[in-house]
Amino acid sequence: MNKLYVIAVIAICAAVTLFERAVPFLIFRGGRVPEPVRYLGGVLPMAIISTLIFYCLRGVSFSSAAAWAPQIISVALTAGLHLWKRSTMLSIAGGTLCCMVLTQFVFAAA
Amino acid sequence: MRKAFRYALKKSIPILISFIPVGIAYGILMRTSGLNWVWTGACSLFIFAGSLQFLAVSFFAGGVSLVTVTVMALLLNSRHIFYGIPFIEQWKKYGPWKLFLIYAFPDEAFSLHCANTFDDGSEEDKKWSYVFEALLILVYWVVLSVLGALIGSLIRFNTAGIDFALTALFIVILIEQLKAAEGSRLPAIIAAVSSVVCLLIFGQDGFILPSLLITVALLFVFRGRIAKGGERHE
Numbered sequence: 001m002n003k004l005y006v007i008a009v010i011a012i013c014a015a016v017t018l019f020e021r022a023v024p025f026l027i028f029r030g031g032r033v034p035e036p037v038r039y040l041g042g043v044l045p046m047a048i049i050s051t052l053i054f055y056c057l058r059g060v061s062f063s064s065a066a067a068w069a070p071q072i073i074s075v076a077l078t079a080g081l082h083l084w085k086r087s088t089m090l091s092i093a094g095g096t097l098c099c100m101v102l103t104q105f106v107f108a109a110a
Numbered sequence: 111m112r113k114a115f116r117y118a119l120k121k122s123i124p125i126l127i128s129f130i131p132v133g134i135a136y137g138i139l140m141r142t143s144g145l146n147w148v149w150t151g152a153c154s155l156f157i158f159a160g161s162l163q164f165l166a167v168s169f170f171a172g173g174v175s176l177v178t179v180t181v182m183a184l185l186l187n188s189r190h191i192f193y194g195i196p197f198i199e200q201w202k203k204y205g206p207w208k209l210f211l212i213y214a215f216p217d218e219a220f221s222l223h224c225a226n227t228f229d230d231g232s233e234e235d236k237k238w239s240y241v242f243e244a245l246l247i248l249v250y251w252v253v254l255s256v257l258g259a260l261i262g263s264l265i266r267f268n269t270a271g272i273d274f275a276l277t278a279l280f281i282v283i284l285i286e287q288l289k290a291a292e293g294s295r296l297p298a299i300i301a302a303v304s305s306v307v308c309l310l311i312f313g314q315d316g317f318i319l320p321s322l323l324i325t326v327a328l329l330f331v332f333r334g335r336i337a338k339g340g341e342r343h344e
Contacts, residue, residue, distance in 0.1 A: 025208070038199075049224060049298075051304075
């Protein structure tokens with residue numbers, strides 16, 4: 001393995017990531033943030049978190065029960081627990097344990 | 111400042127849990143491709159973007175031009191260009207800490223920053239809660255990936271399914287956002303529909319950028335209805 005090449009790849013990945021994270025701050029560096037962007041800043045958090053849930057679930061498929069049931073059941077349990085008790089730790093611990101049990105025991109690959 | 115630290119610590123625990131399997135898997139992957147824990151730690155510290163770090167491992171063997179590496183890196187994490195928008199004005203007064211917050215800004219930090227309700231404290235406390243959230247996530251990620259590289263192969267505990275902790279965290283944050291929404295809940299619905307449609311069209315590897323672009327477009331199309339319930343700028 002060419003260590004110089006590895007360092008170059010790491011440097012590029014680090015620079016690209018930093019650049020992408022800095023884009024909005026670079027564009028609106030100077031004066032006031034324009035009104036449409038302020039509007040977007042108000043509504044984007046909800047939209048992006050909603051998108052990230054699907055990003056986490058992107059591997060779900062309906063080819064077999066094991067490929068969807070653990071995640072989808074755990075999503076329902078997490079949401080249900082949170083709507084019921086509204087305790088962050090309980091909802092996350094309950095949903096995660098549910099997904100682990102379903103993945104490892106109930107829908108385990110033969 | 112101690113209050114802000116305790117607040118960030120408590121909020122970041124689910125992320126620590128979700129990083130256990132991913133960080134350790136990453137450290138093991140790096141070692142099996144011939145790079146020891148120093149390289150793992152360097153990647154986690156300098157790149158600090160999980161999916162890109164996994165992709166980079168496949169580049170290390172060589173044979174890919176650096177131009178291709180740049181384009182792939184730009185595309186894989188392109189969603190990050192949206193993450194700063196809600197924080198442009200808030201972070202303006204944070205001086206050098208603003209640079210740290212921009213650098214330490216993965217999905218996980220974005221989600222905690224969005225759920226940052228630390229407003230009973232001073233402005234100073236609020237700043238430190240952002241900083242500690244980002245810092246703790248960075249520490250978890252570097253430490254767990256280095257641990258994975260050092261002792262990952264000794265771990266026998268079956269962690270399958272534990273990565274759901276991150277999904278669960280996002281679900282909880284979304285429910286809290288929906289409950290707190292003074293205005294419309296339409297942004298969450300638009301994003302969900304756009305995600306499902308784009309998943310069906312583009313597949314799991316390429317859906318997120320088109321989905322976010324369509325979401326942004328629709329947020330402007332439905333702006334009249336979304337803004338009706340009272341806009342929030344803070």
